[in-house]
Amino acid sequence: MNNKNKTVVRSMDILNLFIEHSELSFQEIITLSGMPKTSVYRMLGTMEEMGFLEKGSDAKYRLGLLFLKFGHLVSSRLDIRKAAFPFMNALHQETEEAINLIIREGHETIYIEKIDTYQKVRLYTAIGRRSPLYAGACPRAILSFLPDTEIDAYLDTVELKPIAKGTITDKDKLYDMIRQARIEGCTVSHSELENYTSAVAAPIYNNVGDVIAGISIAGIEANYEGEKVDVLKKKVKDAAYEISKQLGYLH
Structure with a gap:
């Protein structure tokens, strides 16, 4: 060099x-x-x-x-961000929680948009921040809906390192969570990327049905219990579906 x-x-x-x-x-x-x-x-x-x-x-x-x-130039070329922003904003107005949008980059995800006007506590997530596919509701919303062969290849090579106290580091447990995500159409995490924070997330698909992004609602863990989580699951899944439709998804 x-x-x-x-x-x-x-x-x-x-x-x-x-x-x-x-x-x-x-x-x-x-x-x-x-x-x-x-x-x-x-x-x-x-x-x-x-x-x-x-x-x-x-x-x-x-x-x-x-x-x-430079940021405006990059953002204007990210169709996913344009399509997602109105729905993210509506979701933020409804929940008053942080709303995150991520895309996949290899074995990682990168946060490309965030709305947290009403969220008074600063969370782990920030635009430009990266997370492994296995950790956190939003990254796992992408991982869970990849083809089985891609999931297997990824989990055969990645080391499941702890990031916070709730990070999933057991491969069998992670597979169980992936199967559950496919049944429910969404993911939930507690203290996986940052202690005492939680999130619910759902996958976003493109026009050919490939998962290309994830959207999450995130906040303080104490607020993500019981019936409220079920309500948030439906909201995030509805938002993800509407964004997917904007990208040509017809399922």
Whole structure:
């Protein structure tokens, strides 16, 4: 790897810190990145100059407006996001819980949209965040409705690592949950990606009937018990079906 490539990779390492942190000081960036002070200083200056980062009056760095331009370009090309947003918004208005939209990327999922105006507690999920297919209601809503051969191939190669106290790490139990999801048409999780949070989710299909995304309702675990969960299951399944129809799904 030549010096230019190293600089690009290190710059991306710094930018990736802002997926989980809305703002960071110079020292926090050094600590989190593990890079030398002089290298961080040089790269921050360049990224600020190019508009990738901006430095506030409080001396903390934040993502620059350039990302809004890129973000809008990417979002406008994601038909799934366009199709889903009105239904996500309606679901959020009804439930006042966080609504998430994810797509699959290999053995992972990535959150591409989230609405949480009424959700006062910040959850694990955030746009751009990744999760393994096996963990959490929304990722598992995709995994559960893949062809059997894909599920088997995935579970033969993946290591089921614990993320939170409720993460499913037993393969037999995971298969049981997949079978249950197929019966109910949705998934439920408790403390799988973050302790004391829960979610209910359903798969979204394209025009040829392939599962391509998942939508979830998520919030504090104490609110996801008894009859309320049944109500949320129906709501998320209805929303997922309407989004699928927008994408040409005719089942």
